[in-house]
Amino acid sequence: MHNFDYHRPSSLDDAVAALGKGEDASLVAGGMTLIPTMKQRLAAPSDLVDLGGIADLVGIKDDGDSVTIGAMTTHAAVAASSAVPPSLAALAGNIGDAQVRNRGTIGGSVANNDPTACYPSACLALGATIVTNAREIPADDFFTGMFETALEESEIIKAVRFPKPEAGNYQKFENPASRYALVGVFVAKTKDGVRVAVTGAGNDGVFRAGDIEQALSANFSPDAVDSSSIPVDSLNGDIHASAEYRQHLIGVMARRAVAAING
Amino acid sequence: MPNVSMTVNGKQVSQEVEGRTLLSAFLREKLDLTGTHIGCDTSQCGACVVHVDGKSVKSCTLLAVQADGASVTTIEGLAQGDDLHPMQAAFRDCHGLQCGFCTPGMVMSAVDLLQHNPDPSDREIREWLEGNICRCTGYHNIVKAVKQAAQSMKGQQAAAAE
Known part of the structure; x- marks a missing residue:
C-alpha cells in the first residue's frame, strides 16, 4: 500500500475541508472495500479522510413512516435493529461475513455503488433518499452507473432514509x-x-x-x-x-x- | 508520522506509525504479539481476527490509526495467567485444530459470537464462522469446541451467580 496523510475529523465540516485540501484525497468509512483496494494498489489516495471520528453519522432513528440510518452505521447494527424493516435487516445480516459486518457501513456501501453490492438494491426497491451534507437525493437519481453515483466531489453522505414498505x-x-x-x-x-x-x-x-x-x-x-x-x-x-x-x-x-x- | 495510542490486552501502548500500517502489522511487528496470524492478507481467511472495542474484526483490513483510542484484545489477551479461556480449553479438548494456523482467528471470532449469542445452534456457529477458513482439520470439531465452550461458560456464569 502506498502511504498517505491520514485525517480523522470530528465534524462533517472538518471532513469536507480535509477532503478539499488533499491533492487526491479519499474518504474512508468502514474501509472494507477501500483498504483491500489500496493494498492491491488499485487506489492510492494522497490523503485518507476517516469518517470514523464523527459520532453524528452513527445511529438508527425511527421516524414512524420511515427509518433513517446514519452513514457510518455498521451492517451488524442494521441487522440487529428492531426499528429497521425486517427485509432490510435481513439483507444487512447477510453481507460479507461477521467481521466485515462489524466494520462495513451503509454509507460506504452506497457511495461505492459496487455493481454486486446488496444495499443499492434495497435503496432502489424501497425508494430511499440519500441525505448528504448538501442535499437530499432520491435513490432513483443516485446510482448512475457501475461504481458511479450522483455524489459531487466533496459531497458526503450523512444518512440514508428508507420509507417503511408494506x-x-x-x-x-x-x-x-x-x-x-x-x-x-x-x-x-x-x-x-x-x-x-x-x-x-x-x-x-x-x-x-x-x-x-x-x-x-x-x-x-x-x-x-x-x-x-x-x-x-x-x-x-x-x-x-x-x-x-x-x-x-x-x-x-x-x-x-x-x-x-x-x- | 501519526502517533497511535490504544489499549492492547489491558496495557496502554503508544507508538508512531505510518498511516498505512495495518493493525495486524502493528500488533505483530511493533508489539511482538505474533499470535495474530496473517493468512490471506485479503480479509477472507480470518486468521487475523482480533477484538476492537469488543467486536471481532479482521486486523489485516484495519489501519492501526483507525484503532486509535480503542481497546484491542488479541489471542494473547484471553487466558488468565495459566488458565486458558474456556474457548481455548474447548478447542484443545475437542481437537478443534490441527496445524493451528487458523486457530487464533477462530477462537477470537467464536468468543465474539458467544458474547451476543450464548447458546448458538450448530448452524448459527457455522454461519458466524463463515469468515474464518480452516484448511486442515475441517470445521466439525471446531463447531463442537464452540458448543462445549458455550456450555462451560454458562456453567461458570451460573456458579458465579450462586
Whole structure:
C-alpha cells in the first residue's frame, strides 16, 4: 500500500475541508472495500479522510413512516435493529461475513455503488433518499452507473432514509467464493406500488426491473414473474456466470422473493 | 508520522506509525504479539481476527490509526495467567485444530459470537464462522469446541451467580 496523510475529523465540516485540501484525497468509512483496494494498489489516495471520528453519522432513528440510518452505521447494527424493516435487516445480516459486518457501513456501501453490492438494491426497491451534507437525493437519481453515483466531489453522505414498505424481501444468489451477489433481487410492496431492484447483474450496476414491477402490480404471485424481457446485452457476463444465466437468475430470485412475501 | 495510542490486552501502548500500517502489522511487528496470524492478507481467511472495542474484526483490513483510542484484545489477551479461556480449553479438548494456523482467528471470532449469542445452534456457529477458513482439520470439531465452550461458560456464569 502506498502511504498517505491520514485525517480523522470530528465534524462533517472538518471532513469536507480535509477532503478539499488533499491533492487526491479519499474518504474512508468502514474501509472494507477501500483498504483491500489500496493494498492491491488499485487506489492510492494522497490523503485518507476517516469518517470514523464523527459520532453524528452513527445511529438508527425511527421516524414512524420511515427509518433513517446514519452513514457510518455498521451492517451488524442494521441487522440487529428492531426499528429497521425486517427485509432490510435481513439483507444487512447477510453481507460479507461477521467481521466485515462489524466494520462495513451503509454509507460506504452506497457511495461505492459496487455493481454486486446488496444495499443499492434495497435503496432502489424501497425508494430511499440519500441525505448528504448538501442535499437530499432520491435513490432513483443516485446510482448512475457501475461504481458511479450522483455524489459531487466533496459531497458526503450523512444518512440514508428508507420509507417503511408494506412488505419486502431480498433474495441473493451468492457467488460461492466471495458471497457477493451473483444476482440479488429486492422486491418491495410500497405505498407507490411494487418496486423491484436487481443487483449483481446489470452492466451499469443496480437497476429496476420495470416489466416485473408491472406484472407484479397486476398479479402479485411468483407465476407472474418473467425475466426474459430483460435484454441480455444489458446484463453482465463473466467467468462466474453468463449474461443469459444472470437473466434466468433474476426471475428465480424475484419469484423466491414474492413467494417469501406471500408466505 | 501519526502517533497511535490504544489499549492492547489491558496495557496502554503508544507508538508512531505510518498511516498505512495495518493493525495486524502493528500488533505483530511493533508489539511482538505474533499470535495474530496473517493468512490471506485479503480479509477472507480470518486468521487475523482480533477484538476492537469488543467486536471481532479482521486486523489485516484495519489501519492501526483507525484503532486509535480503542481497546484491542488479541489471542494473547484471553487466558488468565495459566488458565486458558474456556474457548481455548474447548478447542484443545475437542481437537478443534490441527496445524493451528487458523486457530487464533477462530477462537477470537467464536468468543465474539458467544458474547451476543450464548447458546448458538450448530448452524448459527457455522454461519458466524463463515469468515474464518480452516484448511486442515475441517470445521466439525471446531463447531463442537464452540458448543462445549458455550456450555462451560454458562456453567461458570451460573456458579458465579450462586
